[in-house]
Amino acid sequence: MNPSLLLAAQSLPLLDDLLLLLLGAMLVALVTRRLRIPYTVGLVVAGTAIGFLRHQGILPSGAGHFELTEDVILLILLPPLLFDGAMNTPFAKLRENGALIGTMAILGTFGCILITTAAIRSLTGWDWDVSLLLGVIVSPTDPVSVIAIFREQGVEKRLSTIVEGESLFNDGLVVVMYILLMRGMEQGWDGITASEGVLTFLRMIGVGAFIGLSLGALVNWLIERINEHLVEVLFSILLAYGSYQLAEHLEASGVIAVVFAGLMVGNIGRRSSMSATAILSLGLTWEVIAFVANSLAFIALGFAVDPMLVVENFPTVVLVWLASTAARALMTYAIAGADQAIRGAYPRSWLHIIHWGGLKGTVPVALALGIAESTTLFEIAPRIQAIVAGVVMLSMLIQGTTVKPLLRRLNIVRPREARRRWERHQARSIAVETALEELADAVSSTEIAPDRVASLRERLLTI
Structure with a gap:
């Protein structure tokens, strides 16, 4: 087989896993937004579920090529x-x-x-x-x-x-x-x-x-x-x-x-x-x-640690x-x-x-x-990894x-209205700054008469 085709074939499972992880991240983002819980908490739950399915052999063959x-x-x-x-x-x-x-x-x-x-x-x-x-x-x-x-x-x-x-x-x-x-x-x-x-x-x-x-x-x-x-x-x-x-x-x-x-x-x-x-x-x-x-x-945390080992410890x-x-x-x-x-x-x-x-x-x-x-640390490494993964999960789920x-x-x-005013202020600041830059570019390229610049700038700054 052509080496380039062989490399492409070997890369497909990894690409599949990455696409599945990104799809999972998108779904988690939508669900956590609907449930009004922190996004990273949803990711930890999803990663734990993935790890359980993978280590129980429930995931389809070919899944899990992405190693964290x-x-x-x-x-x-x-x-x-x-x-x-x-x-x-x-x-x-x-x-x-x-x-x-x-x-x-x-x-x-x-x-x-x-x-x-x-x-x-x-x-x-x-x-x-x-x-x-x-x-x-x-x-x-x-x-x-x-x-x-x-x-x-x-x-x-x-x-x-x-x-x-x-x-x-x-x-x-x-x-x-x-x-x-x-x-x-x-x-x-x-x-x-x-x-x-x-x-x-x-x-x-x-x-x-x-x-x-x-x-x-x-x-x-x-x-x-x-x-x-x-x-x-x-x-x-x-x-x-x-x-x-x-x-x-x-x-x-x-x-x-x-x-x-x-x-x-x-x-x-x-x-x-x-x-x-x-x-x-x-x-x-x-x-x-x-x-x-x-x-x-x-999410990929689930690929690295066996949840059953976390349960044991x-x-x-x-x-x-x-x-x-x-x-x-x-x-x-x-x-x-x-x-x-x-x-x-x-x-x-x-x-x-x-x-x-x-x-x-x-x-x-x-x-x-x-x-x-x-x-x-070869013998004790799996236990340390399980303890750390469990601590991270507890921290995310409780704190x-x-x-x-x-x-x-x-x-x-x-207050909510104060937050909205602050967000509008931020958006307005960016818009005004962009308009001022466009105005400066127009002056430098003689697209606008210099005598109108001062009045336009003054109007922008009062927005």
Whole structure:
């Protein structure tokens, strides 16, 4: 057979699976919208059902060619989720809450890891390094569904920035810790000092941030000189994946690189270098990309873990989820509570949302899948993966479904009419900005008399 035809024939089952996953994501989106439940919760339920059918042999032969590996999530699905989140995080709000976000992302994450690790050690009797590994894996947060609820309910941008900003940075820190921990467990801890570990950790974070800032600045410079919105959007996609790949190639943190690259484009490039058409295209494109990536990650979770193994380890799953949730509560009320008491910049009711909104998502799943390749963890890897999958499911099903009622209970939501006014204001701003650009282009091409420009501009600005 012709090699190209053979390759095409081998690719068809994978393409079929991808199309089925996308169809499933679309159906889940429609059903969850009708039932008024978070989209990611529906994805977790769908993924669990797929996993059960697959492992019971009920799915038709040929299904399941799409494998959710560590590389698929970390290299393909995670960068767009991080980039989209960072791009929509404003510098101004980040600066206002920088101390809280940084302290939560660093001290809060380390505190959660230590508390959860101690609980896992006492519950399972595993060695400290294995317990620490599981504690690291279940510590990062994924507020995708929470942020979607925030937008729907009209929650203040500052609260969204705190929750999303912490998640962006604690993901990067946790992935670096995971890499160093796996390296030590594989190669042995002999000859590795604490100072060397800290220096390696700081180097990976620092180099990753430098790569993200540098490539982000380069792309902003290129965008400023290209007045073509399709090319500008393509540049942003190349930046998201390119910054991650370059950082990983240089043994730095790809996650941190993507976060800083997204911050650069979202706060500098989008505001000073892009046309209104490009801004609108960029936002819509990344919204779709993030939607697809998130959908594939959660639905394909069912391909990776046998739900029956999750059921067998369910008592441990519940205890690990309770330990990680309690650890986050302790660190949140200690750190954010102190910040709120000192600055008084936001109501105390926000502390409950910051704590309860720390859902588990794609990053724990990706890290858990990566341990399957470890020679030292080969026997225990399936159990760890099942526990992590169960913790993610519990987090989504319990926390994900109760965030909205909690927001209403705490009276943090914005009235519906206020949300609609804000949405109309946003649409009007984009329309006026586009009209002003078209007016400027018409003047430069002598399509309109200069004496009419001032009056037209004044009328546009009063809309």
